[in-house]
Structures are given as structure tokens and as C-alpha cells.
Amino acid sequence: MTDELLIRFLLKETSEEENITVQNWIDAAPSNKDHFLKFEKLWNSSKNLAPQSTISENEAWLRFKQKTVAYKQPAVKNLNPIKKWLKIAAVLFVIAAGWSVYSILSPVSYTSFSAGNKVATKMLPDGSELTLNKNSSVSYASNFKNNRSIHLKQGDVFFNVVHDKTKPFIIEIDEVSVLVVGTSFNIKHLNDQTEVIVETGVVKVSLGTEEISLQKGEKVVISKSSTKLIKAQNTDQLYDYYRSNEFVTNNTPLSRLLEVFNEAYGANIIINDETIKNLTINTTFKTTASLETNLQVICRTLDLTLIRNQNQIILSNHQ
Known part of the structure; x- marks a missing residue:
């Protein structure tokens, strides 16, 4: 070429x-x-x-x-x-x-940074700050002050970006691009799915020729098969658990909470009764508490039974 x-x-x-x-x-x-x-x-x-x-x-x-x-x-x-x-x-x-x-x-070289098995923070050369959930990995341009470019390889990262109109902040995640000037937002990229949630400011997300703008409280979820970008309102604060050290629920469906528990604890919790998936919960759980402790609170609150089957944890209606 x-x-x-x-x-x-x-x-x-x-x-x-x-x-x-x-x-x-x-x-x-x-x-x-x-x-x-x-x-x-x-x-x-x-x-x-x-x-x-x-x-x-x-x-x-x-x-x-x-x-x-x-x-x-x-x-x-x-x-x-x-x-x-x-x-x-x-x-x-x-x-x-x-x-x-x-x-x-010139060819741009990138510096890698990974969180390992603990949540980690990284201050970038322009003053922007990243908080990486465990097992998350990014790389940023070595000449970052002039080229604010980041590749999110995998994981869950919160971005607090310093405002600079002359140098947009760009994050590349496979085929997805996120462009900002100065704002705060969370990006999760796991299992071929990317989720962007905005806390402050405005974020532009693009996929191919599609582009949308997200404002405070809005999100977009993009799967590998996505061809359209559809924004929605973010309905809970569970995405923030690795920064706040709390699982905050507010009329949160049980299925959503357990999805986050599975991610945070590396567990395999299953609901075998469709009638309890949409039961809602209103409380705050500590990430420092054990999975067993938090599940017992859920079972007492919703009158559920917990059964262990090898590496699975099964929740069902109390018999």
C-alpha cells in the first residue's frame, strides 16, 4: 500500500x-x-x-x-x-x-501496565489517573503527553481524565474506540463484550462508522456481534465495587447482583429457579466480607436455600 x-x-x-x-x-x-x-x-x-x-x-x-x-x-x-x-x-x-x-x-511504542491479583492505580504522564480492577491490563503510548493513546487489553478500568482540548484522550478496545477531552468513566472489556459507563462529562464511542455520545449516567454495551451502538441509562452502582469496596444495591435484581459476585469472587453461582431471578435487594455488602457471608445475608433476606455442588453454588426457593 x-x-x-x-x-x-x-x-x-x-x-x-x-x-x-x-x-x-x-x-x-x-x-x-x-x-x-x-x-x-x-x-x-x-x-x-x-x-x-x-x-x-x-x-x-x-x-x-x-x-x-x-x-x-x-x-x-x-x-x-x-x-x-x-x-x-x-x-x-x-x-x-x-x-x-x-x-x-514515527512508530509509536507502548508501555504496558497490569493490575495482577489486586486493584491497582496508575498516574499517567499527563496527570490522568487509572484505577484497574484485578487482572486488568492496559498499555499507553510512550510519548503520552503528545499522544494520549491507550489500548485496553482486558479487564475493568476507571478513567479520570485530565482536561486538554488540544490533545483528545483515545482508548482503543479491539474494534471499539472511545474519545474524550476530560471526564470520568468506567470501561469493562471481558469475554468479547465492552461496556462504557460515564460518571462525568461526555464520552464519544465509535464502532466502525457508528458513533454515539454518552453523558453522565448513560452507558453502552457492545458485544462481538454488535453493529449498532445503543445507549441506555445505567441503573446501578455495582460496576464501581472495586473502587468503593462495596456492592451497593438499590432495588437491584438478584440475577444482576450474583453476576457481579461471580466476577468479583471468581465464583460460579447459579439460580435454578426462574421465579427468584428478579427478586430485588436493597442493602450494601462489603467486598472485604467473604462470599459465604454475603450469600448468607441474601438467603436470609429473600428466604432462599443455598446448595453446593462441587464448584457450583446453587440458589433456589426455600423448600
Whole structure:
């Protein structure tokens, strides 16, 4: 894939056949998508700054080619300077307030951080703070102050993002992208399902060509088969248990509470009676209490029976 074709694709000067070729190439590998996104960022920055450029386009183009060779990017064909998209090269060297040429064109390395078997916090170079539930893992761009990019590999992470309009904060989770300027929100990525819940501010979530904005108290749940993004109201505070150290219920269905217990304790609790799944609970459980203690409270409150069957815990109506 040549850079010339990618730039013509961004300028919508490609044929339908070329559009298909580029899109297939982007979808073929994560590295291809990363390379394309760098060019897209460069193009968007150039559109805004082009009128300010006083650099000779031919001189800028030569310097641009030297940069691409230095960074071992694919070769760029010699192009007619009259073409309007040469303005991209001309403004590369006047981008001072945002992305630098190096941060756009050079391969970005990422630093990994994992929580292990305990909840962990991580302060990022820009002052943003992450709280990772146990067994969660992220990686962030090594040049993070200029490139606020994070990959969420797996797990449950709360983000408290420092406000910076000039450098959006971007989280990539498989095919899902989350973009913010400054806000707080929780992302859970487990078993091929991604859930985003917003506590403050506004978060933009995208999947393919779909994009939605989430505000305080709203969420979206995306499965591997999702093609549409549908937002909903978040109805409980259970997602926050690993930060608050409490399971807070407020007319919470039993099935929802047990789902969180299974996750938090690594348990296998099953309801074998459909009539009790939607029984509601109003109390607060401590995460520091044992699973056995919390289940006994539930059984006494709802008059249920607990049976153990090897690694399973079965709840049913009291006989």
C-alpha cells in the first residue's frame, strides 16, 4: 500500500475500486489501521493549519520525504506540487501547538501496565489517573503527553481524565474506540463484550462508522456481534465495587447482583429457579466480607436455600 494512495483516499480522489482496496487493507491488520490513522491525523491537522503555512511546498515535500525515510515508512512517490494535497507536506513543519511530525509519523511504542491479583492505580504522564480492577491490563503510548493513546487489553478500568482540548484522550478496545477531552468513566472489556459507563462529562464511542455520545449516567454495551451502538441509562452502582469496596444495591435484581459476585469472587453461582431471578435487594455488602457471608445475608433476606455442588453454588426457593 503506497502513501500516495492513502492520501488520495483521504482527499476522496480515489475510484470505487481503489476505495475497496484501501478499506480491505485497513481491515487486514491492526498495524495497517495504525498507519492509516496517523495519516488521517496528519490530514486533519493540515487542513486547520494550511492557511498559516509560509513554507515552500516543494521544499516541504523534500523534507517530508527525508522524514519518511528516516522513520522507515513506506516510500512516497514524487508528486506534482500543483496537487492540492501537497499542502499536507507544506504544513507538516509548522505544527507546533499539537502533534509534532515525529509523533505522527514515527512508530509509536507502548508501555504496558497490569493490575495482577489486586486493584491497582496508575498516574499517567499527563496527570490522568487509572484505577484497574484485578487482572486488568492496559498499555499507553510512550510519548503520552503528545499522544494520549491507550489500548485496553482486558479487564475493568476507571478513567479520570485530565482536561486538554488540544490533545483528545483515545482508548482503543479491539474494534471499539472511545474519545474524550476530560471526564470520568468506567470501561469493562471481558469475554468479547465492552461496556462504557460515564460518571462525568461526555464520552464519544465509535464502532466502525457508528458513533454515539454518552453523558453522565448513560452507558453502552457492545458485544462481538454488535453493529449498532445503543445507549441506555445505567441503573446501578455495582460496576464501581472495586473502587468503593462495596456492592451497593438499590432495588437491584438478584440475577444482576450474583453476576457481579461471580466476577468479583471468581465464583460460579447459579439460580435454578426462574421465579427468584428478579427478586430485588436493597442493602450494601462489603467486598472485604467473604462470599459465604454475603450469600448468607441474601438467603436470609429473600428466604432462599443455598446448595453446593462441587464448584457450583446453587440458589433456589426455600423448600
